[in-house]
Amino acid sequence: MPKIKLAENTIQIIKDICAEFDNNEGELINVLHKVQDKLGYLPAEVQEVIAKGLNTSVAKVYGVVTFYSYFTMIPRGEFPISICMGTACYVRGAEQVLSEFKRQLKVDVGESTPDGMFSINCLRCVGACGLAPVVNVGDKVYGRVAPTQVKEIIAEYRKGCDSDNVKSA
Amino acid sequence: MTDYRMHILICGGTGCKASESNEIKEKFNHFISEFDLEDEVQVLFTGCFGFCEKGPIIKVLPDNTFYVSVAAKDIEEIVKEHILKGRPVKRLLYKEPVSGEVISESQDMDFYKKQIRIALRNCGFINPENIEEYISRDGYMALGKCLSEYTPEETTNIIKDSGLRGRGGGGFPTGLKWEITRKVESDQKYVVCNADEGDPGAFMDRSILEGDPHSVIEAMAICGYCIGADTGLVYIRAEYPLAIERLKTAIKQAEEYGLLGDKILGADFNFKIELRYGAGAFVCGEETALIHSMEGLRGEPTVKPPFPSVSGYMEKPTNVNNVETFANIPVIINKGAAWFSKIGTDKSKGTKVFALAGKINNVGLIEVPMGTTLREVIYDIGGGIKDGKEFKAVQTGGPSGGCLTKDFLDTPIDYENLLSAGSMMGSGGMIVMDEDDCMVSIAKFYLEFTLEESCGKCNPCRIGNKRLFEILDKVTEGKGTLEDIDKLKVLSDVIKDTSLCGLGQSSPNPVLSTIANFEDEYLSHVEEGKCPAGQCKSLVRYDILEDVCNGCTLCFRNCPVGAITGERRTPHFIDQSLCIKCGVCYDKCKFNAITVN
Numbered sequence: 124m125p126k127i128k129l130a131e132n133t134i135q136i137i138k139d140i141c142a143e144f145d146n147n148e149g150e151l152i153n154v155l156h157k158v159q160d161k162l163g164y165l166p167a168e169v170q171e172v173i174a175k176g177l178n179t180s181v182a183k184v185y186g187v188v189t190f191y192s193y194f195t196m197i198p199r200g201e202f203p204i205s206i207c208m209g210t211a212c213y214v215r216g217a218e219q220v221l222s223e224f225k226r227q228l229k230v231d232v233g234e235s236t237p238d239g240m241f242s243i244n245c246l247r248c249v250g251a252c253g254l255a256p257v258v259n260v261g262d263k264v265y266g267r268v269a270p271t272q273v274k275e276i277i278a279e280y281r282k283g284c285d286s287d288n289v290k291s292a
Numbered sequence: 293m294t295d296y297r298m299h300i301l302i303c304g305g306t307g308c309k310a311s312e313s314n315e316i317k318e319k320f321n322h323f324i325s326e327f328d329l330e331d332e333v334q335v336l337f338t339g340c341f342g343f344c345e346k347g348p349i350i351k352v353l354p355d356n357t358f359y360v361s362v363a364a365k366d367i368e369e370i371v372k373e374h375i376l377k378g379r380p381v382k383r384l385l386y387k388e389p390v391s392g393e394v395i396s397e398s399q400d401m402d403f404y405k406k407q408i409r410i411a412l413r414n415c416g417f418i419n420p421e422n423i424e425e426y427i428s429r430d431g432y433m434a435l436g437k438c439l440s441e442y443t444p445e446e447t448t449n450i451i452k453d454s455g456l457r458g459r460g461g462g463g464f465p466t467g468l469k470w471e472i473t474r475k476v477e478s479d480q481k482y483v484v485c486n487a488d489e490g491d492p493g494a495f496m497d498r499s500i501l502e503g504d505p506h507s508v509i510e511a512m513a514i515c516g517y518c519i520g521a522d523t524g525l526v527y528i529r530a531e532y533p534l535a536i537e538r539l540k541t542a543i544k545q546a547e548e549y550g551l552l553g554d555k556i557l558g559a560d561f562n563f564k565i566e567l568r569y570g571a572g573a574f575v576c577g578e579e580t581a582l583i584h585s586m587e588g589l590r591g592e593p594t595v596k597p598p599f600p601s602v603s604g605y606m607e608k609p610t611n612v613n614n615v616e617t618f619a620n621i622p623v624i625i626n627k628g629a630a631w632f633s634k635i636g637t638d639k640s641k642g643t644k645v646f647a648l649a650g651k652i653n654n655v656g657l658i659e660v661p662m663g664t665t666l667r668e669v670i671y672d673i674g675g676g677i678k679d680g681k682e683f684k685a686v687q688t689g690g691p692s693g694g695c696l697t698k699d700f701l702d703t704p705i706d707y708e709n710l711l712s713a714g715s716m717m718g719s720g721g722m723i724v725m726d727e728d729d730c731m732v733s734i735a736k737f738y739l740e741f742t743l744e745e746s747c748g749k750c751n752p753c754r755i756g757n758k759r760l761f762e763i764l765d766k767v768t769e770g771k772g773t774l775e776d777i778d779k780l781k782v783l784s785d786v787i788k789d790t791s792l793c794g795l796g797q798s799s800p801n802p803v804l805s806t807i808a809n810f811e812d813e814y815l816s817h818v819e820e821g822k823c824p825a826g827q828c829k830s831l832v833r834y835d836i837l838e839d840v841c842n843g844c845t846l847c848f849r850n851c852p853v854g855a856i857t858g859e860r861r862t863p864h865f866i867d868q869s870l871c872i873k874c875g876v877c878y879d880k881c882k883f884n885a886i887t888v889n
């Protein structure tokens with residue numbers, strides 16, 4: 124992965140967040156939540172700044188980031204697509220829906236499309252099992268999704284983007 | 293709830309919010325102000341009614357009318373007909389599928405008849421964002437009673453006598469756990485609420501927190517009083533934004549009312565509650581891992597003893613209980629141990645909440661007394677199998693549990709019975725499967741989950757589960773051998789015996805239970821290269837029957853890869869080299885012209 128040069132103010136944002144938690148090493152997970160909220164993802168360079176801010180090793184920060192699936196080291200797409208792979212969704216055909224998304228977008232789980240518009244990842248039960256299979260695009264929830272609908276869902280966002288009236292995801 | 297002539301309760305659970313319930317609320321507000329009813333009618337969100345299958349759900353009080361599958365476009369009619377003229381909108385009422393009877397009040401529905409709601413007592417009745425409503429239903433009365441009438445020891449004894457056992461899966465007697473923690477001497481102790489709900493396909497704890505957060509807060513304070521702790525921590529999944537929001541609101545309100553903080557209700561008792569966020573790791577539901585995660589570390593389990601009751605968060609005595617366990621506490625204090633212990637079976641008292649899902653007509657959240665049979669849950673409450681298909685198996689206990697066949701349908705549900713049947717209670721996920729579900733694939737699905745979620749500390753769990761997965765994968769590809777099935781069994785036993793925590797110790801259960809109950813299905817894959825359920829892609833082939841196909845072109849238009857060709861009104865044909873075996877054509881064809889082999 125090419126090295127990213129963090130902007131001065133990004134570094135400041137991270138430092139401020141560390142300070143907010145008293146630069147306390149025990150607050151690492153809370154700090155990571157907050158930084159990811161702000162920056163969208165946690166690349167190695169960001170982890171270095173956090174390690175310094177909390178007076179701990181980069182190895183420890185990296186260990187925690189990679190342990191928890193909620194934290195990601197790659198940027199999400201503008202419209203992150205999350206497919207529920209909980210059991211209820213699985214038995215109602217989530218796997219076929221997922222493979223259709225992968226096929227349509229030509230990316231794998233955990234990747235983003237080259238134009239940065241979409242990324243695919245899997246979730247475990249979003250608590251809407253009555254609507255299984257469930258797909259989230261940003262905050263929007265699609266229920267009872269059939270593989271044949273996948274194309275339409277993607278088109279909805281592509282179109283939204285062309286006409287410049289991007290829904291806030 | 294006073295002053296208003298009518299209340300409209302809209303389900304504000306995650307499931308219903310996903311399908312328009314926000315828009316519905318806006319529409320109600322719009323029409324209510326249009327007809328100048330603001331002073332007469334109150335519209336609010338409440339917790340999950342449980343009947344998620346027919347969401348969004350709306351309840352109108354005091355008439356107690358229960359509307360199902362409501363859409364935003366129906367609201368105008370509800371306001372004009374029901375609210376203004378007192379005539380319920382018949383077409384939105386629930387219709388019993390078998391008898392065809394139209395039912396307007398929820399307690400008359402088969403879905404609710406066999407349920408007893410203790411942990412879910414307030415879900416769907418109150419506005420979870422208003423502490424007054426909780427208080428009006430005896431909320432915080434139990435805390436008051438404990439602080440003014442009972443010593444910590446007496447309170448603990450009530451919980452002990454009630455027979456309540458942990459609802460997080462293990463079933464450890466709750467009163468006993470409190471007593472152990474109480475007896476450990478320490479300057480600082482903690483109460484922890486485990487709201488990590490990691491079982492994929494389960495949403496009990498989330499619904500309680502979304503629908504009735506105060507019941508958990510009150511119970512944590514009672515627990516703090518019993519064990520001598522002044523701090524409570526809720527470890528909650530970051531993936532549950534709505535539950536987090538509601539919990540934060542509830543804590544703030546409780547503080548304002550002096551129900552959290554210093555000198556609660558004038559007694560010599562201080563208690564505060566803070567939130568800690570999980571970050572998507574199933575193993576963090578295990579209590580020692582959870583504690584490490586709260587300390588900012590990787591969530592790896594450690595050897596017990598020491599148990600958290602002795603040395604937990606920050607190496608201080610820590611009492612960890614599940615959300616649902618806590619939700620039972622205030623009712624037990626109010627109604628007494630004897631009342632509670634009358635419900636249930638000999639060794640399992642009270643009720644259990646289940647998230648009923650899968651191939652069942654009434655997907656939803658239910659609470660039944662212990663001792664209810666699986667048949668009652670699946671057929672009477674759940675309304676039977678979807679699309680008239682045949683029941684095949686029911687999975688309980690999530691990734692740690694097992695699949696039970698129809699031979700177990702009359703088993704009364706309790707901790708012991710489910711264990712001896714080869715599954716377990718778990719936290720309450722209950723997934724129903726039909727004839728189209730391949731049991732080898734289900735085992736593989738769970739293994740893939742544990743594989744991702746293993747913390748990697750023990751070799752048998754980290755590597756053994758990977759091998760199990762690979763063998764299962766081989767079987768679903770039709771490349772397995774009889775020897776592989778034996779290997780699965782041996783390896784499973786080794787993993788169970790040699791893993792450190794409950795995750796590894798139970799991860800082979802889905803494999804063992806499917807082999808025990810559906811060995812013939814494994815054998816078909818291995819010996820005949822066939823998947824009887826038609827689910828394993830490598831083993832299925834879709835064909836069009838020339839003499840049945842009438843050339844309606846429906847499959848041609850729906851095939852996502854254009855593998856189907858044919859002229860209108862002439863038999864169609866599937867190009868096997870292009871077919872991705874998605875099964876869309878099979879589902880679409882109205883003439884049964886497509887076969888799966």
Ligand SMILES: Cc1cc2nc3c(=O)[nH]c(=O)nc-3n(C[C@H](O)[C@H](O)[C@H](O)COP(=O)(O)O)c2cc1C
Nearest residue numbers: 458459460486489490577578579613614617794795
């Ligand atoms: C792998 C694993 C995952 C667990 N996940 C949960 C969970 O999501 N929620 C929960 O309450 N308990 C979970 N538990 C059980 C907890 O370790 C603990 O026993 C429980 O929170 C104690 O509360 P209770 O006595 O009220 O059930 C899990 C255990 C294991 C081994």
Ligand code: SF4
Nearest residue numbers: 749750753791793796
């Ligand atoms: S059994 Fe598995 S999850 Fe549990 S401690 Fe060992 S490696 Fe980690």
Ligand code: SF4
Nearest residue numbers: 841842844845847881
């Ligand atoms: S949907 Fe059925 S009947 Fe229609 S063209 Fe396809 S196979 Fe023939």
Ligand code: FES
Nearest residue numbers: 207209212249251
């Ligand atoms: S399993 Fe997908 S929403 Fe519950």
